[in-house]
Amino acid sequence: MTTRSLSHVLGVSQSLAGKAWLWRGRNMELGTGSAMGSQELDKSILTQLLMTRGVAPDEVAKHAKPTMREFLPDPAEFRDMERAAERIAHAVLNDEQITIYGDYDVDGATSSALLVDLLRSLGVDAGYYIPDRLLEGYGPSGEALVKLARDGSSLIVTVDCGAMAYEALTMARDEGVDVIVVDHHKCAAELPPTAALVNPNRLDESDLAASHGHLAAVGVAFLLAIALVRTLRAKGYFENRTEPDLMSLLDLVALGTVADVAALHGLNRAFVSQGLKILARRDRIGMAALIDASRLKRAPIASDLGFALGPRINAGGRIGESTLGVRLLTTNDPEEARAIAEQLSALNEERRAIEAEVQEAAEAQLEGQHNMAVQVLSADGWHPGVIGIVAGRIKEKTGKPSIVIALDPSDGTGKGSGRSISGVDLGAAIIAAREGGLLVAGGGHAMAAGLTIAQDKLSAFTEFLDERLARDVDKARLSQVMQLDLSLAPGGLTPDLVNTLEAAGPYGVGWPAPRVAVGPVRIVKADIVGKDHLRVIASGGDGQSFKAIAFRAAETEMAQTLIHRSKGRQFHFAGRVKIDDWGPRPAAELHLEDAAFAD
Missing domain, CATH: 2.40.50.110 (OB fold (Dihydrolipoamide Acetyltransferase, E2P))
Structure with missing residues (x-):
């Protein structure tokens, strides 16, 4: 050399x-x-x-083989973590009805499965609720939370959603049900009403907790699992009961982290590195079925989580039944697991065909936007379940942040999904647009965001993004090189x-x-x-x-x-x-x- x-x-x-x-x-x-x-x-x-990749010379050995011992923080460092653990522990000890409310993507499915699996190992038959992407959209629905409360749930834990759900969480509070939010999306200064809100991206977080803002929601859920077991241990819950094996949950953490395109440094590298070892053991029946359905003949590697396993879980939420992913990852029935995994594979093939049609139509609109800093593409009839994937493809093709919006002429609104380039904080821009009255709803993080928009606001929204992000996009594009x-x-x-x-x-x-x-x-x-x-x-x-x-x-x-x-x-x-x-x-x-x- x-x-x-x-x-x-x-x-x-x-x-x-x-x-x-x-x-x-x-x-x-x-x-x-x-x-x-x-x-x-x-x-x-x-x-x-x-x-x-940023490792100091004296820390090479630590990062060469990332372990949980080296990178795991004390969960108590996160705001509301102990409050959340105490409330869930109280529910466990008093046999309350608990429902996990998850997002419909891979991060939401794995976060939901993690908490359902943990609670079942603690003797609690927790339920779960995954909203329909097309009928209910992203985030907690106030109507759904109220219905869960009236059906008997006294505690609801939202995962991978809820940080900006002011109206829905207010409805839940008024109904008298406690809601704990476990999320990682950007927060505003004013937080919605909750029993606890655990999110490293809270603006009032400590420096140590904020340094973990790159965690996916499933990583935050794992930290909550640690805090809950510790709280129950202190209350003597395990004197006559075996403690759950938390490390066995890391296959879910690894899958959700990679599929949600979370930054793989620090704790996330330890999560994925150790989670891949759990995946190789094939202990989780649903995960083994998913690996087989993906036609992998070896133990999965990190890229398989993003390109083989993750898309199949996502296909259920995008164009099929939103609960399929959680059902697969929590079942103990090998035959049910095989059937769901095959169904998800078929849905994934269908998703690819739909995606190709939407992408072709979206690319046809690019010529009229070559001077725009952000590509905002929209049309009637596009399937909302594939717009995020297409936005990512357009971003790769153009080298610019891209937002793809599926318009619904029946109510004059559109559901949009965006993907950004390094150096351009799209999530912050979407939140600013929402606060400025240009969006019905919206949020996200630096590299990805979602939104709901009234069709008559499209032009003003596009101009807002162009004005706000043009300088950042120009700077980011000028610095684009091939690093070897x-x-x-x-x-x-x-x-x-x-x-x-x-x-x-x-x-x-x-x-x-x-x-x-x-x-x-x-x-x-x-x-x-x-x-x-x-x-x-x-x-x-x-x-x-x-x-x-x-x-x-x-x-x-x-x-x-x-x-x-x-x-x-x-x-x-x-x-x-x-x-x-x-x-x-x-x-x-x-x-x-x-x-x-x-x-």
């Missing part, structure tokens, strides 16, 4: 995607003679990967390298997966496979060849260049290295993200 002071990786100042290739940290070029299996080289790569961790020849793309890079995981938002640069290479073959994926076979001067694939890239400048204008030219490639295990033996392939001329 060598280091150089070049300002650009492989001298690339402008790639086919218009990006400069820069080192994420210290230059790391691996020559063809490097012994990729050597412990010394593996340790050097691992150390470099951790340090370029390693540079190597084609012969260095091996399964051993993949294993070395994976050792610094799990990866996700805030803890990016390593990118490598490979080159120079010549194109042996380049074509389109599937609907719109670019496949390339490339060969280097070291005599080694490899496969690269760029997903959903058929219409990009990169794909057109590599297919039609590569004769006699050499290129550098950039992307992420993965294991291709479809062949007779595992091989490394490059998930291609960018390319540049090398001559």
